[in-house]
Amino acid sequence: MENKASKSRLLLGSVSALALSVSMNVAMAAEDTIKVGILHSLSGTMAISETTLKDTMLMLIEEQNKKGGLLGKQLEPVVVDPASNWPLFAEKARELIEKNKVDAVFGCWTSVSRKSVLPVFEELDSLLFYPVQYEGEESSKNVFYTGAAPNQQAVPAVDYLMNDLGVERWVLAGTDYVYPRTTNKILEAYLKAKGVAPEDIMINYTPFGHADWQSIVSDIKKFGSEGKKTAVVSTINGDANVPFYKELGAQGVSAGDIPVVAFSVGEEELSGIDTAPLVGHLAAWNYFMSVDSDANDGFIDSWHSYIENEERVTNDPMEAHYIGFNMWVEAVKKAGTTEPAAVQDAIVGVAVPNLTGGYSTMMPNHHITKPVLIGEIQDDGQFEVVWETSGTVAGDAWSDYLEGSKDIISDWRAPLSCGNYNTKTGKCSGQNF
Numbered sequence: 001m002e003n004k005a006s007k008s009r010l011l012l013g014s015v016s017a018l019a020l021s022v023s024m025n026v027a028m029a030a031e032d033t034i035k036v037g038i039l040h041s042l043s044g045t046m047a048i049s050e051t052t053l054k055d056t057m058l059m060l061i062e063e064q065n066k067k068g069g070l071l072g073k074q075l076e077p078v079v080v081d082p083a084s085n086w087p088l089f090a091e092k093a094r095e096l097i098e099k100n101k102v103d104a105v106f107g108c109w110t111s112v113s114r115k116s117v118l119p120v121f122e123e124l125d126s127l128l129f130y131p132v133q134y135e136g137e138e139s140s141k142n143v144f145y146t147g148a149a150p151n152q153q154a155v156p157a158v159d160y161l162m163n164d165l166g167v168e169r170w171v172l173a174g175t176d177y178v179y180p181r182t183t184n185k186i187l188e189a190y191l192k193a194k195g196v197a198p199e200d201i202m203i204n205y206t207p208f209g210h211a212d213w214q215s216i217v218s219d220i221k222k223f224g225s226e227g228k229k230t231a232v233v234s235t236i237n238g239d240a241n242v243p244f245y246k247e248l249g250a251q252g253v254s255a256g257d258i259p260v261v262a263f264s265v266g267e268e269e270l271s272g273i274d275t276a277p278l279v280g281h282l283a284a285w286n287y288f289m290s291v292d293s294d295a296n297d298g299f300i301d302s303w304h305s306y307i308e309n310e311e312r313v314t315n316d317p318m319e320a321h322y323i324g325f326n327m328w329v330e331a332v333k334k335a336g337t338t339e340p341a342a343v344q345d346a347i348v349g350v351a352v353p354n355l356t357g358g359y360s361t362m363m364p365n366h367h368i369t370k371p372v373l374i375g376e377i378q379d380d381g382q383f384e385v386v387w388e389t390s391g392t393v394a395g396d397a398w399s400d401y402l403e404g405s406k407d408i409i410s411d412w413r414a415p416l417s418c419g420n421y422n423t424k425t426g427k428c429s430g431q432n433f
Contacts, residue, residue, distance in 0.1 A: 097126045133263055
């Protein structure tokens with residue numbers, strides 16, 4: 001009996017040792033990679049825009065791994081689908097950080113999705129690289145804003161319409177959520193400061209996925225028929241853009257009559273739809289696929305090779321991920337670690353090539369420097385650049401045109417280490433205003 005018991009104990013010990021060995025090997029394998037979270041909608045109303053950004057990140061990670069990875073380790077992408085469901089973004093962000101143990105996350109599109117995940121990143125002290133234009137009025141030590149702030153897109157676009165096209169009446173049309181509402185609040189204040197009368201500003205909001213534009217376009221047409229040059233400043237987001245532009249064409253509203261300048265319509269949104277009604281309308285971005293530069297040519301070639309489709313386009317948020325990812329890589333190299341606090345310190349001042357032929361730099365307010373371009377839609381779905389800044393513009397987290405905001409600055413360097421420092425009171429109001 002003792003012999004059998006000894007054999008049983010020996011067998012159990014061997015099994016336990018084997019299990020421990022397997023567990024240790026799995027843990028060691030996990031430690032041998034640096035995990036990168038990808039948080040983009042692959043279904044729902046925003047999939048039209050965000051799926052491409054998931055593919056862009058996979059391409060960038062693959063290219064970095066071919067260069068030898070980072071800190072001697074390969075990068076491992078972890079992809080989740082928050083499905084255009086704003087509360088689900090927060091759940092998926094927590095899953096990436098706590099369960100999957102990612103070292104950084106690249107993702108979100110809409111500001112409501114970013115607002116949803118922000119408390120998670122701050123609570124768990126992780127890093128989010130956000131690649132889309134947004135409304136400003138926010139600064140977090142855990143977020144790096146690689147898309148345009150209002151002073152890098154919305155305000156220059158209005159200046160172009162006013163100064164170059166002679167626009168006097170303004171339709172501010174947007175999807176009903178935080179980005180359009182805050183951006184239009186800034187633009188309304190800016191227009192009034194420029195002497196535009198309140199009756200020459202029309203503001204309209206529609207829900208995500210809005211499809212019936214007949215009455216709204218009719219109202220826009222009427223508003224623009226009262227003797228003053230009129231333009232639409234569009235913060236309409238997602239797949240609602242397709243029926244909006246179709247209705248403009250159906251009602252005979254041409255770019256010559258009432259030009260539309262869009263902040264959320266790029267090459268990807270135009271791909272595969274009839275662009276005839278859109279020709280001559282405008283978009284304001286920091287990058288267009290049509291930009292002539294060696295860096296852009298190389299990026300387009302890499303994209304076509306990766307996606308195995310010569311017809312696939314590139315766009316501005318893709319460039320923002322390209323810039324943000326490369327900034328993260330350089331900051332990790334500089335810090336010698338992926339630890340968030342070290343990367344936060346290391347990344348300020350990091351400059352990497354953008355795709356327009358220059359360099360973009362991470363500023364102390366966690367925004368970057370970017371050129372501003374106005375593009376005119378062509379019949380092939382591309383944009384012809386009709387105006388651009390002479391150099392790059394530094395992103396401003398806090399608008400100079402809103403009360404309660406114009407006195408605030410963001411600087412995450414020591415000793416200030418504050419995203420909301422009030423220059424009048426001399427006080428920091430915390431992570432978010």
